[in-house]
Amino acid sequence: MRLPFSIPDHDRRLIPDGRLAGIMPWIIAIMLFLTALSAATAIRLGYSVQANSSGLARQATVQLLEPDPAARATDQKRIAAWLERFPGVSAVRAVPESEARQLLEPWIGSAVEDAGIPVPALIDIAFASPPDNAQLRALRIQLVRQTSNARVDTHSSWIAPLLSFLRTILWIALSVLLLLLVATAATVALSVRAALNTHRSTIEIMHMMGSTDLQVARLFQRRIA
Structure with a gap:
């Protein structure tokens, strides 16, 4: 039973290639792994920043x-x-x-x-809910009326440097993720250009026989995907 996304036999005979041939698929695999790792790190850091900031702010x-x-x-x-x-x-x-x-x-x-x-x-x-500055100011004023020896410390102010550091790491992780996505797309583009150059003679013969650019492109779509 042939899968719906598999390459037909006649297309494979027309544009032959070996699976996992060369170093390019391995480079793409490594970059996709690093991309997934960066995405997981960014998601985890984002969750930590949101959970800590919302919990401590209250x-x-x-x-x-x-x-x-x-x-x-x-x-x-x-x-x-x-x-x-x-x-x-x-x-x-x-x-x-x-x-x-x-x-x-x-x-x-x-x-x-x-x-x-x-x-x-x-x-x-x-x-x-997380209080605003006006609510905290009102609390301090009324608390002083109850006793002059009282002081209010918000937990968010103590952990603000840590949250700032986590946000910086989060932006770095997102930047690395973006760079990896761009690099992966560039690698795939280079792989497509290499495949087209490899089968240049076959493509020229297909054009001489009346094939259009769209028909030629369809031969590479599922293969490159």
Whole structure:
């Protein structure tokens, strides 16, 4: 059973060629592999940039810089309850002090607990949608009215350099993908020209017998594809 895209026998006898003959098909195969690899890298980087930017843009942390432990714990509960009623906030979590101390241990070791250094009370906030500058400004203004020792840090500002680096790598991957596509197309064009030059005498005889350029081109279409 002949496949619909296979080259007919009479066309193969008219323009004979060997499968995988020469180095050109292998060059095209390598370039297509590199193109697929670049495309996969670009897609993965694009997904990572989108996922990280959208997820971190909706998160923020409130720090309560109160040196008194009792007052700090009281302010943490009160501010957490107030934040739950703030417009646009979908989730609020008061970070335990032990967990906050563990976050500092990789930088200053166990000296935080041994020296009795006060650790700011942390409150994690998750917005329903990424807040704009006006919403963050309103949050900071109203938070200062609740307590003067509060500070709001958005997670997107901390990871902005990493996202910028990922976007740069993404554009490089897309540029490499474009260059590989252009190079592959040029290689195929060179392969077509080489095939036409190889069978120049046969094409001239076909023209002498009345064949048109379209008929000659159809002999190479499926072969080159």
